[in-house]
Each structure stands twice: as C-alpha cells, then as structure tokens.
Amino acid sequence: MDINIKNLVKDFGSKRAVDIDRYTVKSGEMIGLVGNNGAGKTTLFRLILDLLKRDEGDITIGEWSVNETELWKNYTGTFIDDSFLIDYLTPEEFFYFVGKMYNISKSSIDEKLEKFTRFMNDEVMDTKKLIRNFSAGNKQKIGIIAAMLHDPKLLILDEPFNFLDPTSQSVIKHMLKDYNEKTGATIIISSHNLNHTVDICKRIALLEHGKIIRDIDNSDYSAGKELEDYFEVKE
Amino acid sequence: MLLSIIRKNDKLAAKRNPSFERNRFAKFIIYFMVAFWAAYLIFIGITLALGLKEGIQNMEPYHVFNQFIIYLLFADFLLRFMGQPATSQEIKPYLLFPIKKNKLIDTFLLQSGLSIFNLFWFFLVLPFAVITIPETYGFWGVILYLFGMWLLFIMNNYWYQICKTLLRQKTIYLLLPAAVYGSILAVDLLPKTNYFGRFTMNLGEGFIEGNIIAFIGVISVILLLFIINRYMQIYLMYKELGKVEDSNIKRVSQFKFLDRYGEVGEFMRLELKLCLRNKAVKHQVRMGFIIMLAFSFVLAFTDVYNGTGMSRFICIYNYAILSVMTLGQIMSFEGNYIDGLLCRRTSIFNLLLAKFYVNCFILLIPFAFMMIPVYKGKIDLLMAFAYMLFTAGVVFALLMQYAVYNKKTIALNATIMRSNRGSSFFQTIVICCALFLPIIFNSLLSSLFSDETTYIIMLITGAIFILTHRIWIKNIYTRMMARKFENLEGFRETR
Numbered sequence: 001m002d003i004n005i006k007n008l009v010k011d012f013g014s015k016r017a018v019d020i021d022r023y024t025v026k027s028g029e030m031i032g033l034v035g036n037n038g039a040g041k042t043t044l045f046r047l048i049l050d051l052l053k054r055d056e057g058d059i060t061i062g063e064w065s066v067n068e069t070e071l072w073k074n075y076t077g078t079f080i081d082d083s084f085l086i087d088y089l090t091p092e093e094f095f096y097f098v099g100k101m102y103n104i105s106k107s108s109i110d111e112k113l114e115k116f117t118r119f120m121n122d123e124v125m126d127t128k129k130l131i132r133n134f135s136a137g138n139k140q141k142i143g144i145i146a147a148m149l150h151d152p153k154l155l156i157l158d159e160p161f162n163f164l165d166p167t168s169q170s171v172i173k174h175m176l177k178d179y180n181e182k183t184g185a186t187i188i189i190s191s192h193n194l195n196h197t198v199d200i201c202k203r204i205a206l207l208e209h210g211k212i213i214r215d216i217d218n219s220d221y222s223a224g225k226e227l228e229d230y231f232e233v234k235e
Numbered sequence: 236m237l238l239s240i241i242r243k244n245d246k247l248a249a250k251r252n253p254s255f256e257r258n259r260f261a262k263f264i265i266y267f268m269v270a271f272w273a274a275y276l277i278f279i280g281i282t283l284a285l286g287l288k289e290g291i292q293n294m295e296p297y298h299v300f301n302q303f304i305i306y307l308l309f310a311d312f313l314l315r316f317m318g319q320p321a322t323s324q325e326i327k328p329y330l331l332f333p334i335k336k337n338k339l340i341d342t343f344l345l346q347s348g349l350s351i352f353n354l355f356w357f358f359l360v361l362p363f364a365v366i367t368i369p370e371t372y373g374f375w376g377v378i379l380y381l382f383g384m385w386l387l388f389i390m391n392n393y394w395y396q397i398c399k400t401l402l403r404q405k406t407i408y409l410l411l412p413a414a415v416y417g418s419i420l421a422v423d424l425l426p427k428t429n430y431f432g433r434f435t436m437n438l439g440e441g442f443i444e445g446n447i448i449a450f451i452g453v454i455s456v457i458l459l460l461f462i463i464n465r466y467m468q469i470y471l472m473y474k475e476l477g478k479v480e481d482s483n484i485k486r487v488s489q490f491k492f493l494d495r496y497g498e499v500g501e502f503m504r505l506e507l508k509l510c511l512r513n514k515a516v517k518h519q520v521r522m523g524f525i526i527m528l529a530f531s532f533v534l535a536f537t538d539v540y541n542g543t544g545m546s547r548f549i550c551i552y553n554y555a556i557l558s559v560m561t562l563g564q565i566m567s568f569e570g571n572y573i574d575g576l577l578c579r580r581t582s583i584f585n586l587l588l589a590k591f592y593v594n595c596f597i598l599l600i601p602f603a604f605m606m607i608p609v610y611k612g613k614i615d616l617l618m619a620f621a622y623m624l625f626t627a628g629v630v631f632a633l634l635m636q637y638a639v640y641n642k643k644t645i646a647l648n649a650t651i652m653r654s655n656r657g658s659s660f661f662q663t664i665v666i667c668c669a670l671f672l673p674i675i676f677n678s679l680l681s682s683l684f685s686d687e688t689t690y691i692i693m694l695i696t697g698a699i700f701i702l703t704h705r706i707w708i709k710n711i712y713t714r715m716m717a718r719k720f721e722n723l724e725g726f727r728e729t730r
Contacts, residue, residue: 051574053720070580083730084575086505088512088647100501101579130512132648 001062001075001153001186002027003048008057010040010047010210017043018210020057025188027153030180032201032218033190034227040210041190045080045158048188061154074102077152079143079160087132091124091142094131095149102150109149116145119171136163144172148179155179155187161196169193173200194231198224206230276358283359284366296367297380301439302432304384305423308391309416311356315392321399322347322468340468344461347396353388360384368443376443383442386453393460400467404474498582502589509568510561513647516568523557524600530556531604534613546614551673553601554626558594562634563666565590570644570726577719584712587638591704595627617687621694622673628700629676630669632707637665639714642725 003025010018018040025031033041046052048059050066058065061072078084086094099109113125123138124145131142140163147155160176161169177200180187191197197204204223206214214230216223287296322343329339361381368376401408419431441449490507493500510520530553534546569576569586576582605619640661673693680689700707715722 049578051577051723073578073580076578078578080574083572083727084578086572086575088508089505093508097501097505098579100498101582 001072002060003154003186003188004058004060005048006058008047008059009055010043010052011055016210018047018054020044020210020212023205023212023215025186027186028180028184029203030176030187030201031189032197032204033188033207034192034194034197034204035190035207036231039207041207042080042158043210044207045078045156045188045190048156049076049078049080072154074150075153076156077147077150077154078156079140079147080156080158082139082143084143084146085131085139087139088130090128090130091134092126094142095146098146098149104150112149112151113145116141116148116175119145119168119175121168137165137168140164141168151183151185153183153185155185157187157189159191160189161191161193169196176200194224194227198227273358276356277362280359280362281366284363288367295371297364297439297443298436300363300367301436302429304387304435304439305419305431307356307359308387311388311391312395312398312412312416314355315352315395316399319347319352319392319395319399321403322396322464323400323403323471326468326472336469336472337465340465340472344393344396344464344468347392348389348457348461350392353385353392356388357381357384372443375445379445380439380443383439383450383453386450386457390453390457390460393457393464396464397460397467400464400471404471498585499588499592502582502586503593505586506589506593509647513568515645515647519560519564520557523560526556527553527601528604531601531607535604535607535611546608547618547677548674550605550614550619551622551626551677552670553605554598554622555630555669555673557597558626558631558634559666559669562590562594562631563637563662563669564641564645565635565638566641566722567643567645568647570642571647571730573644573723573726577723583715584709587635587708587712588705591631591635591708594631595701598623598627615686615690617690617694621690621697624697624701625673625676625693626697628697628704630673632700632704633672634665634669635708635711637662638711639718640722642722642729644726644729646730 005020005023007022008018008020009016033044035041043052047054048061048066050059060066061076064072066072086097089097095109095113096106099106104112113120119141124134124141131139134142140160144157144160147157155176157176160172164172173196176187176189179185189197189201198218198221202217202219202221204214204216204218204227205212206216206227214226216226283300284296287299291299322340326339326343330336364377364380364384368380398408398412401411423429423431438449438452440446490504493504496503510516530549534549534553566573576586602619602623605614606616608614609616609619640659643659677689677693680692684692
C-alpha cells in the first residue's frame with residue numbers, strides 16, 4: 001500500500017515540526033525513520049494517521065486521502081504509545097476487542113495469536129492481569145501484536161524496540177522482516193536504534209527539524225556508516 | 236532550603252494543573268467555590284457568636300463552641316480525604332536526590348504541618364473568636380485562642396496522615412478512625428457524660444487564658460504523632476513505592492450475551508468494564524446508584540415527598556442523576572485511549588450508540604423501584620413511564636451533546652479530587668439543562684393541559700427521540716469528527 005506525502009507542513013506555534021515537500025513510500029517497502037529527539041518522527045506518524053491536523057499539504061494511503069475517508073483504516077495497523085491501549089482490559093480481552101473491530105472471530109484471533117507465542121514469551125496471555133499492570137516492555141508487545149492482528153497492508157510502529165529485552169528485540173526484528181517479505185505489507189518504523197533499523201529496513205529516511213534531509217538506500221544493508229557519521233556515533 | 240523547594244513545587248503543581256491552567260471557567264468555578272465556602276463559614280462564625288451570646292445566658296459563647304471542637308476536628312479530618320495526599324505518595328520524585336530519606340520525610344511532614352490548609356477553618360473560628368473573646372480576655376485572648384486552634388488542626392493533620400497512609404495499605408485500617416470516632420460519639424451520647432465536650436471546653440479556655448499546660452499538651456501530642464508518622468513513613472515507604480494496584484483480577488467477566496450485538500455489543504461490554512474496573516468511574520457510578528436508590532426508597536417507603544410537584548421533581552431527578560454523572564463526563568475517560576479508537580473506522584459512532592443503550596438499560600432500575608410508589612398510589616404509572624422515556628430520549632440527547640465539545644481526559648484510577656476534573660462552561664450548561672429542562676417542560680405542559688395529557692406528550696416526545704437515536708447520535712458523531720483535532724489535542728494535554 002503506497003503512501004504519498006505532498007507539501008506537508010505542521011507548525012506548533014512558531015516551531016515548524018514537519019515540513020516535507022514530497023515523499024513516497026511504495027507498496028511493500030520497509031522504511032526506517034530515524035532522527036534525534038524532536039525531529040518530528042511521531043508528529044509525522046500522527047499526521048499520516050490523521051490524528052493531528054496538518055497546516056498544509058496532502059497525505060494519501062493507497063488511493064485514499066487520509067482526511068477524506070476512513071477506508072484506509074481497515075488496512076492500517078499502528079502502535080505509537082500507551083494511548084493506543086485500553087489498559088483496563090486483559091491482553092486477551094483487548095485482542096478480541098480489536099478483532100471485533102475488524103470483524104475477526106475469537107477463534108481466528110486465537111489462531112493468529114499463535115504466531116506471536118515466542119514474542120509473548122509466556123508473559124502476556126493467561127495472566128489475568130489488566131494491561132495497566134504489565135511492565136512497559138509487555139505493554140509494548142501487546143500494542144504491537146494488536147496492531148498486527150488484522151494483517152494490515154500498512155504497519156506503522158513508533159519506536160517498536162523500546163522497553164523490549166534483547167531477546168524480544170531480536171524476535172520483533174525477524175517478525176517484522178518476515179511479515180514484510182511474506183505479505184508484501186508496507187512497514188514504517190521509527191527508532192533510535194540504528195543497528196536494528198539498518199538490519200531490517202531497506203530504505204531509511206533521516207529526519208531533522210521536520211524535514212527529510214536524506215533518503216538512504218539500504219538495500220545492501222550498508223547505511224550504518226552514513227548514519228553513524230551523521231549522528232556522530234564514536235567508538 | 237529543601238522545605239522551600241518542596242513548597243514551591245507543590246504550588247507549581249496546583250497552578251499548572253492542565254484542567255486549571257487551560258480552563259478559565261474551571262478556574263472561575265474553583266475561585267468561586269472557595270469564596271463561597273469562605274463566606275459561608277464566616278457567616279456561620281458570626282451567626283453562631285451572636286446567637287450564642289444572646290441565646291445562652293449562663294455560659295460564655297466560646298465555652299459552648301469549644302465543647303464541639305471534637306466534631307469540628309472530625310469534619311476537618313473528613314475534608315482532608317477530599318484532597319490531601321499522604322506523605323508517602325508525594326515523596327517518590329525526590330528519592331533519587333542525594334538527600335537522606337529521614338530528612339526528606341521530616342521535611343514533607345513539616346510541610347504538611349505548615350500547610351495553609353490547616354488554617355481553612357479559621358474562616359469560621361476567627362470571626363467567632365473576634366466577636367466573643369475580647370470582652371473578657373482582650374486581644375491577646377483571641378491571638379492565643381487562634382494559636383491553640385491552629386495547633387489542634389496541625390495535630391489533626393498528622394492524625395489524618397497516619398490514617399491515610401494506613402488506609403493506602405489495607406482498607407481494614409478504616410477500623411482505626413471508625414473505632415476512635417465511634418468511641419467518642421458513643422461516650423458523648425451516653426447521658427450525663429460529655430467527657431470530651433468538657434475536656435475540649437477546658438482546653439479551649441486554657442488556650443484563651445494562655446495556660447502553658449494546654450499548649451504543651453497539644454504540642455506534645457503533635458510531636459508524638461509526628462514521630463509515629465516518621466517511623467511509619469520510613470517503614471512503609473518501599474511498600475508504597477512498589478505498590479501495584481489490582482495486579483490480578485479474580486474473575487474475568489465476559490458478558491457473553493453481548494456477543495450477538497456485534498461491534499456495538501463489544502462497546503457495551505467495554506462500557507461495563509470501564510465502570511467496573513476503574514476506581515474513578517466505579518466511584519462515580521456507585522455514588523449515582525446510591526443517590527438513585529436513596530431517592531427511590533424515599534419515594535417508595537416514606538411520606539417525605541408527597542406533594543405532586545416534589546414527587547415529579549424527585550421522579551425526574553431519580554432518572555437523570557446517574558446519567559448526569561456518567562454522560563455528563565462523556566468521552567473524558569475514553570480520552571485516555573482515544574488515539575487507539577480513532578485509528579479504527581466508525582468505532583466512535585458505535586461507542587456512542589453503546590453508551591446510549593447502556594444508559595437506557597440502567598433506567599430500568601429506577602423504573603422498577605418506581606413501581607412501589609405506583610403500587611401504593613403515590614404516583615401514576617403513566618408518569619413514571621413517561622419520565623423514563625423522556626429521560627432516555629430528550630435528556631440523553633442533551634447530555635450526549637457534550638461529546639462534541641469535551642476535550643478533557645479524566646484519569647481512570649485517580650480519586651475524585653485528584654482526577655483532573657473541573658467543569659467547562661458548556662458542560663455546566665448541558666448538565667443544568669438535563670436537570671432542569673424536564674421540570675420546566677413538565678410545568679409548562681401542566682399549566683396548559685391535564686396531567687394525563689402532559690405525560691402523554693412527554694412520553695411521545697421521548698419516544699420520538701429514542702426512535703430517531705441513530706440519526707441524532709450520527710449527528711453528534713459527525714460534529715465530533717469535525718472538531719476531532721481540537722479535541723484530540725485537549726485530550727492529550729490533559730492526560
């Protein structure tokens with residue numbers, strides 16, 4: 001599913017948070033969005049998801065302009081932060097709730113959840129715990145799984161490696177790559193973890209002060225050096 | 236130094252509370268309420284002083300007043316539960332600083348002792364003292380009395396801190412204040428006892444006369460409570476910090492009967508879980524139910540509201556009260572996870588439908604209770620039925636309009652006073668309309684038609700709104716979506 005961004009501008013008071021002339025994500029691409037704090041990554045995600053009013057410009061997902069119709073929501077999965085979780089439900093209840101929103105039966109949800117068994121690591125299901133009582137890492141897992149339950153054609157994840165233990169980080173990396181290769185879904189992730197981003201994303205957008213200043217081809221997974229130079233990562 | 240930093244941070248926390256900072260109307264309401272209560276207490280203080288002066292000849296007014304100090308302290312104790320946090324709750328952000336824990340606890344305890352809140356009741360005590368004491372003891376008598384009373388409120392503050400901290404550990408500790416105040420009341424109610432009354436009367440007089448023993452006595456109790464608090468806070472600090480509320484739920488209710496109603500049924504299930512699993516919502520619903528049941532019982536089993544006008548008012552109010560408390564805050568709790576909901580198509584419309592259905596269903600409870608006065612012939616069945624339909628149709632349609640404009644998140648698990656409430660102008664208007672419009676409409680119709688015709692018109696009006704609910708809820712949804720970004724920004728800022 002393509003994403004087209006044209007002349008997108010978002011200001012917060014006098015500060016320009018996002019300013020993108022033109023950017024296209026082609027169907028099936030896996031994009032990593034990197035940039036320092038305040039670069040505008042989360043703001044850009046919120047604009048794409050029509051959760052923030054843009055001052056200028058246009059965003060389309062597939063054939064739909066995001067602010068004119070809600071049809072794109074059927075094909076999009078996303079997890080940005082805790083405000084995407086209904087924290088007084090148990091994980092199972094939340095997954096069934098999300099399933100119902102996409103007309104997926106409980107038995108299908110149970111089947112789909114099996115794919116995430118390793119990622120959940122026996123810490124999420126059958127605990128009789130409400131989501132609000134889980135650790136930040138497990139909340140992150142619940143959010144990511146919920147975003148992927150309906151097999152979205154577009155998956156947007158903000159900092160998916162945050163709070164996760166090393167094993168889970170490795171699992172989610174492989175899971176996202178597999179999902180992209182097997183389903184042809186478009187995936188956009190933002191991350192401060194350059195290694196993980198370089199490992200799985202074939203294209204990397206570098207954001208600074210709301211502008212995409214570099215669009216790096218990482219098809220041979222060699223963008224690490226360029227990113228390290230930009231971020232002045234030193235041994 | 237540390238004390239002044241903590242005091243400064245406390246003031247900033249209150250001043251920069253999002254609901255206070257961004258909502259001029261809420262700010263006005265808060266100032267107005269404080270001014271109102273201050274004026275009210277001053278009025279009571281003056282009236283009491285003048286009344287006792289004239290009414291009781293063989294006793295000084297302050298003798299009479301001082302006999303009731305224990306009850307004043309009890310009121311103060313209860314009032315503190317509305318907004319004063321336990322020291323252990325406040326200490327967390329400072330624990331990683333290079334400050335000794337004991338010093339930190341002492342400073343927090345000192346801060347709570349010096350809090351301006353301990354002077355709140357001076358609105359009452361000061362005018363009373365100024366009118367009644369100078370005649371006999373002069374200006375110094377007033378100063379000494381006020382100083383003594385201030386010490387008593389500080390003492391009460393530390394007593395409250397002990398109870399509040401213990402209560403945060405286990406509800407069973409409620410027995411401590413219950414036992415203390417229960418014993419006092421029991422002793423006071425026994426004939427020819429009044430030990431506590433006499434004791435506080437003498438204590439008050441001791442203050443006025445500058446009796447050093449009275450002051451030392453109270454200061455000793457303050458010190459004792461301070462030390463108990465200190466040890467208790469140190470002991471419970473780590474328990475408080477590692478506290479996980481409701482870490483496991485005993486039984487996961489599924490409300491399976493809602494499965495057949497599709498997405499709306501799923502939202503109805505969500506609505507029920509919202510009410511059952513979150514402290515703030517649960518408290519609100521419980522309060523609404525208690526008031527509703529109380530009115531139902533009064534209407535059913537007593538003769539208090541026998542007049543037609545009063546019966547009508549109570550009957551309408553009885554139907555509206557719970558929905559005013561829930562729909563009057565519509566979307567505030569959802570503000571906590573609104574982004575997730577908005578990422579799914581049409582879900583908000585179904586959520587609004589679910590809220591409407593759940594509230595309609597709840598109306599059957601007061602209706603069932605209303606059958607008792609109907610059976611007893613106190614009110615008409617037609618009236619009870621007409622008011623129910625009118626509430627479900629017109630009142631709900633009115634209350635749900637607030638969904639369009641509400642942009643304030645209320646924390647799901649905070650207590651009432653700490654949950655970032657505070658009314659907006661539109662919310663106040665909507666709630667007032669919901670409470671008074673049915674009465675006005677009813678009175679207007681009654682002045683033109685017979686009672687029976689009035690009820691039939693109300694019934695039909697309500698039924699029309701119920702039958703067309705999908706249309707007006709769709710309208711609310713469309714208008715909500717038109718204001719989506721503004722509301723989302725508000726929800727995020729007040730989380």
